[in-house]
Amino acid sequence: MAVITIDKVSRWFGNVVAVNDVTMTIGPGITGLLGPNGAGKSTLIHMMSGFLAPSSGAVTLDGAPIWRNQQVYRQIGLVPEKESMYDYLTGWEFVLANAELHGLADPGAAAERALALVEMEYAQERQTGTYSKGMKQRVKMASALVHDPAVLLLDEPFNGMDPRQRLQLMDLLRRFGADGRTVLFSSHILEEVEQLARHIEVVVAGRHAASGDFREIRRLMTDRPHRYLVHSSDDRQLAAALIADGSTAGVEFDAGEGLRIQAVDFQGFTTLLPKVAREAGIRLYTVSPADESLESVFSYLVSS
Amino acid sequence: MNTTVARLTARGLFGRRRILILLAVPVMLLVIAVIARNSAIDKLELAHSILGSLALGTLVPITGLITGTGVIATEIEDGSIVYLLSKPLPRWKIVTTKLAVAVGASWLLAALPTYLAGLILYGTADGIAAGYALGTLVAGTAYSALFLLLGVVTRHAVIAGLAYALIWESLIGNYVEGARTLSVQQWGLSLTKAIAADGAVTAPVGLTTAVWLLIVAAVGATALASVKLSGLTLNGEE
Numbered sequence: 001m002a003v004i005t006i007d008k009v010s011r012w013f014g015n016v017v018a019v020n021d022v023t024m025t026i027g028p029g030i031t032g033l034l035g036p037n038g039a040g041k042s043t044l045i046h047m048m049s050g051f052l053a054p055s056s057g058a059v060t061l062d063g064a065p066i067w068r069n070q071q072v073y074r075q076i077g078l079v080p081e082k083e084s085m086y087d088y089l090t091g092w093e094f095v096l097a098n099a100e101l102h103g104l105a106d107p108g109a110a111a112e113r114a115l116a117l118v119e120m121e122y123a124q125e126r127q128t129g130t131y132s133k134g135m136k137q138r139v140k141m142a143s144a145l146v147h148d149p150a151v152l153l154l155d156e157p158f159n160g161m162d163p164r165q166r167l168q169l170m171d172l173l174r175r176f177g178a179d180g181r182t183v184l185f186s187s188h189i190l191e192e193v194e195q196l197a198r199h200i201e202v203v204v205a206g207r208h209a210a211s212g213d214f215r216e217i218r219r220l221m222t223d224r225p226h227r228y229l230v231h232s233s234d235d236r237q238l239a240a241a242l243i244a245d246g247s248t249a250g251v252e253f254d255a256g257e258g259l260r261i262q263a264v265d266f267q268g269f270t271t272l273l274p275k276v277a278r279e280a281g282i283r284l285y286t287v288s289p290a291d292e293s294l295e296s297v298f299s300y301l302v303s304s
Numbered sequence: 305m306n307t308t309v310a311r312l313t314a315r316g317l318f319g320r321r322r323i324l325i326l327l328a329v330p331v332m333l334l335v336i337a338v339i340a341r342n343s344a345i346d347k348l349e350l351a352h353s354i355l356g357s358l359a360l361g362t363l364v365p366i367t368g369l370i371t372g373t374g375v376i377a378t379e380i381e382d383g384s385i386v387y388l389l390s391k392p393l394p395r396w397k398i399v400t401t402k403l404a405v406a407v408g409a410s411w412l413l414a415a416l417p418t419y420l421a422g423l424i425l426y427g428t429a430d431g432i433a434a435g436y437a438l439g440t441l442v443a444g445t446a447y448s449a450l451f452l453l454l455g456v457v458t459r460h461a462v463i464a465g466l467a468y469a470l471i472w473e474s475l476i477g478n479y480v481e482g483a484r485t486l487s488v489q490q491w492g493l494s495l496t497k498a499i500a501a502d503g504a505v506t507a508p509v510g511l512t513t514a515v516w517l518l519i520v521a522a523v524g525a526t527a528l529a530s531v532k533l534s535g536l537t538l539n540g541e542e
Contacts, residue, residue, distance in 0.1 A: 049390065070392045089315070
Protein backbone atom coordinates (compact mmCIF):
# COMPACT_ATOMS: atom_id res chain seq x y z
CA MET A 1 0.00 0.00 0.00
CA ALA A 2 1.64 3.24 -1.14
CA VAL A 3 0.87 6.32 0.90
CA ILE A 4 2.19 9.83 0.29
CA THR A 5 2.33 11.94 3.41
CA ILE A 6 2.62 15.70 3.34
CA ASP A 7 3.43 16.86 6.82
CA LYS A 8 3.27 20.56 7.72
CA VAL A 9 4.74 21.48 4.36
CA SER A 10 5.39 25.02 3.25
CA ARG A 11 7.14 26.17 0.14
CA TRP A 12 8.06 29.70 -0.69
CA PHE A 13 9.78 31.32 -3.67
CA GLY A 14 11.49 34.47 -2.43
CA ASN A 15 8.75 36.46 -0.75
CA VAL A 16 5.92 34.48 -2.32
CA VAL A 17 4.41 31.67 -0.29
CA ALA A 18 3.17 29.05 -2.77
CA VAL A 19 2.20 26.40 -0.22
CA ASN A 20 1.43 27.29 3.36
CA ASP A 21 1.59 24.72 6.16
CA VAL A 22 -0.23 21.93 4.33
CA THR A 23 -0.78 18.51 5.88
CA MET A 24 -2.48 15.75 3.93
CA THR A 25 -2.26 12.04 3.29
CA ILE A 26 -2.81 10.51 -0.13
CA GLY A 27 -3.63 6.83 0.00
CA PRO A 28 -4.79 4.14 -2.45
CA GLY A 29 -7.69 5.04 -4.72
CA ILE A 30 -8.26 8.23 -6.65
CA THR A 31 -7.71 11.59 -4.99
CA GLY A 32 -8.54 14.86 -6.70
CA LEU A 33 -6.42 17.89 -5.89
CA LEU A 34 -8.78 20.77 -6.50
CA GLY A 35 -8.04 24.47 -6.51
CA PRO A 36 -8.11 27.55 -8.70
CA ASN A 37 -5.14 28.44 -10.91
CA GLY A 38 -2.17 29.56 -8.86
CA ALA A 39 -3.44 27.82 -5.72
CA GLY A 40 -0.30 25.74 -5.29
CA LYS A 41 -1.45 22.46 -6.84
CA SER A 42 1.53 22.10 -9.17
CA THR A 43 3.90 23.08 -6.39
CA LEU A 44 2.43 20.30 -4.26
CA ILE A 45 2.67 17.76 -7.10
CA HIS A 46 6.26 18.81 -7.79
CA MET A 47 7.08 18.16 -4.15
CA MET A 48 5.24 14.82 -4.19
CA SER A 49 7.19 13.80 -7.29
CA GLY A 50 10.59 14.86 -5.98
CA PHE A 51 11.07 17.84 -8.23
CA LEU A 52 10.88 20.47 -5.54
CA ALA A 53 12.15 20.52 -1.99
CA PRO A 54 9.76 21.71 0.70
CA SER A 55 10.99 24.89 2.40
CA SER A 56 9.76 23.37 5.64
CA GLY A 57 7.99 20.15 6.60
CA ALA A 58 8.35 16.74 4.99
CA VAL A 59 6.97 14.90 1.97
CA THR A 60 7.36 11.14 2.20
CA LEU A 61 6.32 7.99 0.38
CA ASP A 62 5.70 5.16 2.83
CA GLY A 63 7.90 6.97 5.31
CA ALA A 64 10.84 7.53 2.93
CA PRO A 65 11.67 11.12 1.95
CA ILE A 66 10.92 11.86 -1.71
CA TRP A 67 13.31 14.77 -2.29
CA ARG A 68 16.70 13.67 -3.64
CA ASN A 69 15.67 10.02 -3.40
CA GLN A 70 15.78 8.49 -6.88
CA GLN A 71 14.67 5.09 -5.61
CA VAL A 72 11.11 6.40 -5.10
CA TYR A 73 10.70 6.45 -8.89
CA ARG A 74 10.45 2.67 -8.83
CA GLN A 75 7.06 3.28 -7.22
CA ILE A 76 6.04 6.63 -8.70
CA GLY A 77 4.74 7.33 -12.19
CA LEU A 78 4.55 11.01 -13.09
CA VAL A 79 2.48 12.62 -15.83
CA PRO A 80 3.74 16.21 -15.98
CA GLU A 81 1.64 19.09 -17.21
CA LYS A 82 4.20 20.26 -19.77
CA GLU A 83 3.84 18.72 -23.19
CA SER A 84 7.47 18.54 -24.29
CA MET A 85 8.43 14.91 -24.65
CA TYR A 86 11.24 14.38 -27.17
CA ASP A 87 9.12 15.28 -30.18
CA TYR A 88 11.54 13.54 -32.57
CA LEU A 89 10.76 10.12 -31.08
CA THR A 90 7.83 7.98 -32.13
CA GLY A 91 5.32 7.00 -29.46
CA TRP A 92 6.87 3.54 -29.35
CA GLU A 93 10.43 4.84 -29.05
CA PHE A 94 9.38 7.23 -26.30
CA VAL A 95 7.65 4.62 -24.14
CA LEU A 96 10.40 2.07 -24.82
CA ALA A 97 13.06 4.59 -23.76
CA ASN A 98 11.16 5.15 -20.51
CA ALA A 99 11.01 1.40 -19.92
CA GLU A 100 14.76 1.09 -20.56
CA LEU A 101 15.52 4.00 -18.24
CA HIS A 102 13.69 2.14 -15.49
CA GLY A 103 16.02 -0.78 -16.09
CA LEU A 104 13.15 -3.21 -16.69
CA ALA A 105 14.01 -6.79 -17.58
CA ASP A 106 11.93 -6.79 -20.76
CA PRO A 107 11.44 -3.15 -21.79
CA GLY A 108 9.86 -4.07 -25.14
CA ALA A 109 7.08 -6.09 -23.52
CA ALA A 110 6.52 -3.41 -20.88
CA ALA A 111 6.25 -0.69 -23.55
CA GLU A 112 3.84 -2.84 -25.55
CA ARG A 113 1.65 -3.41 -22.49
CA ALA A 114 1.65 0.27 -21.50
CA LEU A 115 0.73 1.45 -25.01
CA ALA A 116 -2.08 -1.11 -25.12
CA LEU A 117 -3.38 0.15 -21.77
CA VAL A 118 -3.82 3.65 -23.15
CA GLU A 119 -4.98 2.34 -26.54
CA MET A 120 -2.27 4.09 -28.49
CA GLU A 121 -0.86 1.18 -30.49
CA TYR A 122 -2.45 2.52 -33.67
CA ALA A 123 -0.31 5.69 -33.57
CA GLN A 124 2.83 4.30 -31.95
CA GLU A 125 4.92 4.58 -35.10
CA ARG A 126 4.17 8.29 -35.49
CA GLN A 127 6.46 10.95 -34.05
CA THR A 128 5.05 12.34 -30.81
CA GLY A 129 5.50 15.85 -32.22
CA THR A 130 2.63 15.15 -34.60
CA TYR A 131 0.24 14.01 -31.84
CA SER A 132 -2.84 15.89 -30.68
CA LYS A 133 -2.94 17.04 -27.07
CA GLY A 134 -5.07 14.04 -26.06
CA MET A 135 -2.73 11.58 -27.78
CA LYS A 136 0.27 13.16 -26.09
CA GLN A 137 -1.47 12.86 -22.77
CA ARG A 138 -2.10 9.17 -23.32
CA VAL A 139 1.47 8.46 -24.37
CA LYS A 140 2.69 10.39 -21.35
CA MET A 141 0.41 8.13 -19.30
CA ALA A 142 1.91 5.06 -20.97
CA SER A 143 5.42 6.28 -20.12
CA ALA A 144 4.37 6.82 -16.50
CA LEU A 145 2.78 3.37 -16.27
CA VAL A 146 5.47 1.40 -18.05
CA HIS A 147 7.04 0.19 -14.81
CA ASP A 148 3.67 -0.62 -13.21
CA PRO A 149 3.98 1.96 -10.42
CA ALA A 150 2.00 1.91 -7.19
CA VAL A 151 1.60 5.69 -7.31
CA LEU A 152 0.45 7.77 -10.25
CA LEU A 153 0.69 11.56 -10.09
CA LEU A 154 -0.99 13.62 -12.82
CA ASP A 155 -0.72 17.39 -13.10
CA GLU A 156 -3.83 18.87 -14.78
CA PRO A 157 -4.26 15.79 -17.01
CA PHE A 158 -7.52 16.95 -18.58
CA ASN A 159 -6.32 20.35 -19.77
CA GLY A 160 -7.09 20.82 -23.45
CA MET A 161 -8.70 17.42 -23.88
CA ASP A 162 -11.92 17.01 -25.82
CA PRO A 163 -14.88 15.36 -24.02
CA ARG A 164 -14.28 11.94 -25.58
CA GLN A 165 -10.59 11.92 -24.63
CA ARG A 166 -11.57 13.11 -21.17
CA LEU A 167 -13.95 10.18 -20.69
CA GLN A 168 -11.34 7.71 -21.93
CA LEU A 169 -8.75 9.03 -19.52
CA MET A 170 -11.26 8.99 -16.67
CA ASP A 171 -12.07 5.34 -17.39
CA LEU A 172 -8.40 4.53 -17.37
CA LEU A 173 -7.77 6.29 -14.08
CA ARG A 174 -10.81 4.61 -12.52
CA ARG A 175 -9.30 1.25 -13.42
CA PHE A 176 -6.00 2.19 -11.78
CA GLY A 177 -7.79 3.40 -8.69
CA ALA A 178 -9.81 0.16 -8.55
CA ASP A 179 -6.53 -1.80 -8.81
CA GLY A 180 -5.50 -0.32 -5.47
CA ARG A 181 -3.00 2.17 -6.88
CA THR A 182 -2.59 5.58 -5.33
CA VAL A 183 -3.74 8.00 -8.01
CA LEU A 184 -3.61 11.75 -7.51
CA PHE A 185 -4.61 14.27 -10.15
CA SER A 186 -4.96 18.02 -10.02
CA SER A 187 -7.67 20.12 -11.58
CA HIS A 188 -9.30 23.50 -11.18
CA ILE A 189 -12.70 22.20 -12.30
CA LEU A 190 -14.96 20.84 -9.57
CA GLU A 191 -17.19 18.88 -11.93
CA GLU A 192 -14.15 17.16 -13.40
CA VAL A 193 -12.84 16.19 -10.00
CA GLU A 194 -16.11 14.92 -8.58
CA GLN A 195 -16.74 12.76 -11.65
CA LEU A 196 -13.60 10.84 -10.91
CA ALA A 197 -12.47 11.15 -7.33
CA ARG A 198 -14.31 10.10 -4.24
CA HIS A 199 -11.74 11.83 -2.12
CA ILE A 200 -10.95 15.48 -2.72
CA GLU A 201 -8.28 17.75 -1.30
CA VAL A 202 -8.96 21.44 -1.86
CA VAL A 203 -6.16 24.01 -1.89
CA VAL A 204 -6.70 27.72 -2.17
CA ALA A 205 -4.00 30.38 -2.12
CA GLY A 206 -1.46 27.82 -0.95
CA ARG A 207 -3.58 26.71 1.99
CA HIS A 208 -5.33 23.41 2.56
CA ALA A 209 -8.95 24.54 2.46
CA ALA A 210 -10.88 21.29 2.71
CA SER A 211 -10.46 17.56 2.61
CA GLY A 212 -12.80 14.64 2.38
CA ASP A 213 -15.44 12.78 0.42
CA PHE A 214 -16.60 14.60 -2.71
CA ARG A 215 -20.19 14.75 -1.40
CA GLU A 216 -19.00 16.49 1.72
CA ILE A 217 -17.00 19.01 -0.31
CA ARG A 218 -19.93 19.56 -2.65
CA ARG A 219 -22.21 20.12 0.37
CA LEU A 220 -19.74 22.62 1.83
CA MET A 221 -19.69 24.44 -1.46
CA THR A 222 -23.46 24.39 -1.86
CA ASP A 223 -24.43 25.26 1.70
CA ARG A 224 -22.57 28.51 1.78
CA PRO A 225 -24.43 31.84 1.54
CA HIS A 226 -25.40 32.43 -2.08
CA ARG A 227 -26.08 35.73 -3.78
CA TYR A 228 -28.55 36.07 -6.62
CA LEU A 229 -29.60 38.80 -8.96
CA VAL A 230 -33.35 38.55 -9.60
CA HIS A 231 -35.48 40.64 -11.93
CA SER A 232 -39.25 40.15 -12.01
CA SER A 233 -42.51 41.78 -13.02
CA ASP A 234 -42.88 43.21 -9.47
CA ASP A 235 -39.54 43.39 -7.67
CA ARG A 236 -40.89 45.21 -4.58
CA GLN A 237 -43.62 42.68 -3.88
CA LEU A 238 -41.22 39.79 -4.48
CA ALA A 239 -38.70 41.34 -2.07
CA ALA A 240 -41.32 41.61 0.65
CA ALA A 241 -42.39 37.99 0.20
CA LEU A 242 -38.86 36.64 0.18
CA ILE A 243 -37.58 38.49 3.23
CA ALA A 244 -40.42 36.97 5.25
CA ASP A 245 -38.77 33.55 4.87
CA GLY A 246 -35.80 32.38 6.92
CA SER A 247 -33.81 31.17 3.91
CA THR A 248 -33.30 34.78 2.82
CA ALA A 249 -30.84 36.84 4.84
CA GLY A 250 -31.14 40.11 2.96
CA VAL A 251 -32.65 41.80 -0.08
CA GLU A 252 -31.34 44.93 -1.74
CA PHE A 253 -33.57 46.78 -4.16
CA ASP A 254 -31.89 48.27 -7.19
CA ALA A 255 -34.25 50.16 -9.46
CA GLY A 256 -32.08 49.58 -12.49
CA GLU A 257 -31.05 45.95 -12.09
CA GLY A 258 -33.64 44.29 -9.85
CA LEU A 259 -33.09 42.55 -6.52
CA ARG A 260 -29.83 41.51 -4.97
CA ILE A 261 -30.68 38.65 -2.67
CA GLN A 262 -28.52 36.97 -0.09
CA ALA A 263 -29.72 33.43 0.63
CA VAL A 264 -28.42 31.43 3.59
CA ASP A 265 -30.14 28.15 2.79
CA PHE A 266 -29.46 27.13 -0.79
CA GLN A 267 -32.05 24.32 -0.93
CA GLY A 268 -34.70 26.34 0.89
CA PHE A 269 -34.24 29.40 -1.26
CA THR A 270 -34.31 27.58 -4.61
CA THR A 271 -37.63 25.99 -3.57
CA LEU A 272 -39.04 29.19 -2.09
CA LEU A 273 -38.39 31.59 -4.98
CA PRO A 274 -40.57 29.96 -7.68
CA LYS A 275 -43.26 29.14 -5.10
CA VAL A 276 -43.51 32.71 -3.81
CA ALA A 277 -43.50 34.12 -7.33
CA ARG A 278 -46.27 31.79 -8.47
CA GLU A 279 -48.46 32.47 -5.44
CA ALA A 280 -48.11 36.24 -5.83
CA GLY A 281 -48.62 36.11 -9.59
CA ILE A 282 -45.15 37.56 -10.21
CA ARG A 283 -43.29 36.68 -13.38
CA LEU A 284 -39.56 36.00 -12.97
CA TYR A 285 -37.48 37.45 -15.80
CA THR A 286 -33.99 36.81 -14.53
CA VAL A 287 -32.55 34.61 -11.78
CA SER A 288 -28.80 34.57 -11.91
CA PRO A 289 -26.14 33.68 -9.34
CA ALA A 290 -23.99 36.71 -8.56
CA ASP A 291 -21.03 34.96 -6.96
CA GLU A 292 -20.66 31.58 -8.61
CA SER A 293 -17.08 32.04 -9.72
CA LEU A 294 -14.86 29.21 -8.53
CA GLU A 295 -12.69 31.72 -6.73
CA SER A 296 -15.62 32.92 -4.63
CA VAL A 297 -16.54 29.33 -3.74
CA PHE A 298 -12.94 28.60 -2.77
CA SER A 299 -12.65 31.83 -0.84
CA TYR A 300 -15.66 30.81 1.17
CA LEU A 301 -14.12 27.42 1.90
CA VAL A 302 -10.93 29.03 3.13
CA SER A 303 -12.70 31.47 5.39
CA SER A 304 -15.16 28.90 6.78
CA MET B 305 27.20 5.29 -19.17
CA ASN B 306 23.57 4.66 -19.99
CA THR B 307 22.93 3.72 -23.60
CA THR B 308 19.33 4.99 -23.61
CA VAL B 309 20.38 8.40 -22.30
CA ALA B 310 23.20 8.44 -24.88
CA ARG B 311 20.82 7.55 -27.70
CA LEU B 312 18.25 10.19 -26.72
CA THR B 313 20.97 12.80 -26.26
CA ALA B 314 22.68 12.06 -29.58
CA ARG B 315 19.38 12.16 -31.47
CA GLY B 316 18.49 15.44 -29.83
CA LEU B 317 21.90 16.91 -30.61
CA PHE B 318 22.32 15.77 -34.18
CA GLY B 319 18.69 15.38 -35.13
CA ARG B 320 16.88 17.18 -37.88
CA ARG B 321 18.95 19.88 -39.54
CA ARG B 322 21.13 20.63 -36.57
CA ILE B 323 23.85 18.31 -37.84
CA LEU B 324 24.16 20.48 -40.96
CA ILE B 325 24.68 23.59 -38.85
CA LEU B 326 27.17 21.75 -36.66
CA LEU B 327 29.09 20.55 -39.70
CA ALA B 328 29.23 24.00 -41.30
CA VAL B 329 32.01 25.32 -39.04
CA PRO B 330 34.51 22.41 -39.43
CA VAL B 331 33.84 22.32 -43.17
CA MET B 332 34.68 26.02 -43.28
CA LEU B 333 37.95 25.32 -41.42
CA LEU B 334 38.90 22.69 -44.00
CA VAL B 335 38.02 25.02 -46.89
CA ILE B 336 40.18 27.76 -45.35
CA ALA B 337 43.02 25.27 -44.91
CA VAL B 338 42.83 24.23 -48.55
CA ILE B 339 42.80 27.86 -49.76
CA ALA B 340 45.59 28.94 -47.37
CA ARG B 341 47.79 26.05 -48.41
CA ASN B 342 48.50 27.74 -51.72
CA SER B 343 49.33 31.15 -50.24
CA ALA B 344 52.86 32.51 -50.13
CA ILE B 345 52.85 33.06 -46.34
CA ASP B 346 55.21 30.98 -44.19
CA LYS B 347 53.55 27.60 -43.69
CA LEU B 348 54.35 27.27 -39.98
CA GLU B 349 53.05 30.75 -39.26
CA LEU B 350 49.94 29.91 -41.27
CA ALA B 351 49.46 26.67 -39.35
CA HIS B 352 49.67 28.53 -36.02
CA SER B 353 47.15 31.11 -37.19
CA ILE B 354 44.65 28.64 -38.53
CA LEU B 355 45.10 25.74 -36.12
CA GLY B 356 45.90 27.83 -33.05
CA SER B 357 43.78 30.96 -33.33
CA LEU B 358 40.98 29.74 -35.55
CA ALA B 359 40.61 26.08 -34.57
CA LEU B 360 41.78 25.97 -30.95
CA GLY B 361 40.83 29.56 -30.19
CA THR B 362 37.44 29.77 -31.87
CA LEU B 363 36.18 26.52 -33.37
CA VAL B 364 36.73 24.42 -30.25
CA PRO B 365 35.01 26.75 -27.75
CA ILE B 366 32.10 27.38 -30.13
CA THR B 367 31.64 23.65 -30.80
CA GLY B 368 32.03 22.91 -27.10
CA LEU B 369 29.41 25.53 -26.37
CA ILE B 370 26.92 24.09 -28.84
CA THR B 371 27.46 20.47 -27.84
CA GLY B 372 28.02 21.03 -24.11
CA THR B 373 24.87 23.07 -23.63
CA GLY B 374 22.99 21.25 -26.39
CA VAL B 375 23.13 17.89 -24.63
CA ILE B 376 21.20 19.11 -21.61
CA ALA B 377 20.08 22.76 -21.68
CA THR B 378 17.35 22.21 -24.27
CA GLU B 379 15.82 19.39 -22.25
CA ILE B 380 15.88 21.48 -19.08
CA GLU B 381 14.43 24.45 -20.93
CA ASP B 382 11.48 22.57 -22.46
CA GLY B 383 10.93 20.34 -19.42
CA SER B 384 11.49 17.01 -21.16
CA ILE B 385 14.38 16.31 -18.75
CA VAL B 386 11.64 15.25 -16.32
CA TYR B 387 11.42 11.91 -18.16
CA LEU B 388 15.09 11.21 -17.41
CA LEU B 389 14.99 12.48 -13.87
CA SER B 390 11.85 10.60 -12.84
CA LYS B 391 13.76 7.35 -13.11
CA PRO B 392 15.88 5.46 -10.55
CA LEU B 393 19.03 6.53 -12.35
CA PRO B 394 21.99 8.08 -10.51
CA ARG B 395 22.33 11.70 -11.64
CA TRP B 396 26.08 11.35 -12.17
CA LYS B 397 25.32 8.65 -14.71
CA ILE B 398 23.02 10.95 -16.65
CA VAL B 399 25.64 13.72 -16.56
CA THR B 400 28.60 11.54 -17.55
CA THR B 401 26.63 9.94 -20.38
CA LYS B 402 25.60 13.31 -21.72
CA LEU B 403 29.16 14.53 -21.33
CA ALA B 404 30.44 11.53 -23.29
CA VAL B 405 28.10 12.44 -26.16
CA ALA B 406 29.19 16.09 -26.02
CA VAL B 407 32.88 15.16 -25.92
CA GLY B 408 32.46 12.69 -28.78
CA ALA B 409 30.71 15.37 -30.82
CA SER B 410 33.42 17.89 -29.98
CA TRP B 411 36.15 15.46 -31.09
CA LEU B 412 34.30 14.69 -34.29
CA LEU B 413 33.46 18.28 -35.11
CA ALA B 414 36.59 20.05 -33.82
CA ALA B 415 39.55 17.75 -33.10
CA LEU B 416 39.26 15.64 -36.23
CA PRO B 417 38.82 18.61 -38.61
CA THR B 418 41.73 20.34 -36.85
CA TYR B 419 43.93 17.32 -37.48
CA LEU B 420 42.85 17.18 -41.13
CA ALA B 421 43.40 20.93 -41.54
CA GLY B 422 46.86 20.46 -39.99
CA LEU B 423 47.68 17.72 -42.47
CA ILE B 424 46.47 19.89 -45.37
CA LEU B 425 48.51 22.87 -44.21
CA TYR B 426 51.69 21.33 -42.88
CA GLY B 427 51.55 17.60 -43.40
CA THR B 428 52.93 15.49 -40.57
CA ALA B 429 56.01 17.67 -40.15
CA ASP B 430 57.08 18.75 -36.63
CA GLY B 431 54.06 17.00 -35.12
CA ILE B 432 52.06 20.19 -35.71
CA ALA B 433 48.90 18.47 -36.94
CA ALA B 434 48.97 15.81 -34.21
CA GLY B 435 49.86 18.40 -31.56
CA TYR B 436 47.00 20.70 -32.37
CA ALA B 437 44.67 17.71 -32.70
CA LEU B 438 45.58 16.67 -29.15
CA GLY B 439 45.24 20.25 -27.96
CA THR B 440 41.76 20.59 -29.43
CA LEU B 441 40.86 17.15 -28.12
CA VAL B 442 41.59 17.95 -24.49
CA ALA B 443 40.32 21.53 -24.75
CA GLY B 444 37.12 20.19 -26.33
CA THR B 445 36.70 17.82 -23.40
CA ALA B 446 37.14 20.59 -20.83
CA TYR B 447 34.86 22.99 -22.70
CA SER B 448 32.17 20.32 -23.00
CA ALA B 449 32.25 19.69 -19.25
CA LEU B 450 32.23 23.40 -18.41
CA PHE B 451 29.42 24.25 -20.81
CA LEU B 452 27.38 21.24 -19.72
CA LEU B 453 27.65 22.58 -16.18
CA LEU B 454 26.48 25.97 -17.44
CA GLY B 455 23.54 24.25 -19.13
CA VAL B 456 22.51 22.79 -15.77
CA VAL B 457 22.98 25.87 -13.59
CA THR B 458 21.60 28.62 -15.80
CA ARG B 459 18.73 29.03 -18.22
CA HIS B 460 20.95 31.42 -20.18
CA ALA B 461 23.72 28.92 -20.77
CA VAL B 462 24.42 29.85 -24.38
CA ILE B 463 24.76 33.56 -23.63
CA ALA B 464 26.88 32.91 -20.54
CA GLY B 465 29.03 30.41 -22.46
CA LEU B 466 29.44 32.75 -25.40
CA ALA B 467 30.46 35.58 -23.10
CA TYR B 468 32.99 33.27 -21.44
CA ALA B 469 34.39 31.98 -24.74
CA LEU B 470 34.64 35.39 -26.39
CA ILE B 471 35.60 37.61 -23.47
CA TRP B 472 37.67 35.35 -21.24
CA GLU B 473 39.16 32.87 -23.67
CA SER B 474 39.59 34.94 -26.81
CA LEU B 475 40.28 38.36 -25.31
CA ILE B 476 41.57 38.24 -21.75
CA GLY B 477 43.10 34.75 -22.00
CA ASN B 478 45.10 35.78 -25.06
CA TYR B 479 46.35 39.15 -23.95
CA VAL B 480 46.43 39.26 -20.14
CA GLU B 481 49.33 37.23 -18.89
CA GLY B 482 47.98 36.14 -15.51
CA ALA B 483 44.65 35.09 -16.99
CA ARG B 484 46.35 32.69 -19.39
CA THR B 485 46.88 30.20 -16.60
CA LEU B 486 43.11 29.90 -16.30
CA SER B 487 42.37 29.59 -20.00
CA VAL B 488 41.29 26.26 -21.46
CA GLN B 489 42.73 27.34 -24.79
CA GLN B 490 46.16 27.80 -23.22
CA TRP B 491 45.96 24.40 -21.50
CA GLY B 492 45.26 22.86 -24.88
CA LEU B 493 48.21 24.74 -26.34
CA SER B 494 50.48 23.30 -23.64
CA LEU B 495 49.59 19.79 -24.75
CA THR B 496 50.10 20.80 -28.37
CA LYS B 497 53.58 21.97 -27.44
CA ALA B 498 54.30 18.69 -25.68
CA ILE B 499 53.56 16.72 -28.85
CA ALA B 500 55.06 19.08 -31.43
CA ALA B 501 58.75 19.22 -32.22
CA ASP B 502 60.90 21.33 -29.90
CA GLY B 503 60.47 25.02 -30.58
CA ALA B 504 57.65 24.55 -33.09
CA VAL B 505 54.96 25.71 -30.66
CA THR B 506 55.18 28.12 -27.74
CA ALA B 507 52.84 27.84 -24.77
CA PRO B 508 52.79 30.15 -21.73
CA VAL B 509 51.38 27.54 -19.31
CA GLY B 510 53.57 24.64 -18.16
CA LEU B 511 52.52 21.12 -19.10
CA THR B 512 52.02 19.83 -15.56
CA THR B 513 49.96 22.85 -14.56
CA ALA B 514 47.88 22.55 -17.74
CA VAL B 515 47.20 18.83 -17.25
CA TRP B 516 46.19 19.31 -13.63
CA LEU B 517 43.97 22.27 -14.40
CA LEU B 518 42.34 20.36 -17.26
CA ILE B 519 41.57 17.45 -14.95
CA VAL B 520 40.32 19.71 -12.17
CA ALA B 521 38.10 21.70 -14.56
CA ALA B 522 36.63 18.66 -16.31
CA VAL B 523 36.13 16.49 -13.23
CA GLY B 524 35.02 19.41 -11.05
CA ALA B 525 32.48 20.64 -13.61
CA THR B 526 31.10 17.12 -14.08
CA ALA B 527 30.79 16.52 -10.34
CA LEU B 528 29.13 19.89 -9.79
CA ALA B 529 26.76 19.32 -12.70
CA SER B 530 25.74 15.97 -11.14
CA VAL B 531 25.06 17.61 -7.78
CA LYS B 532 23.09 20.45 -9.40
CA LEU B 533 21.07 18.03 -11.52
CA SER B 534 20.13 16.06 -8.39
CA GLY B 535 18.58 19.20 -7.00
CA LEU B 536 16.99 20.39 -10.21
CA THR B 537 13.54 21.77 -9.51
CA LEU B 538 10.61 22.31 -11.79
CA ASN B 539 9.11 25.77 -11.98
CA GLY B 540 6.65 26.39 -9.21
CA GLU B 541 4.32 28.46 -11.34
CA GLU B 542 0.97 27.09 -12.45
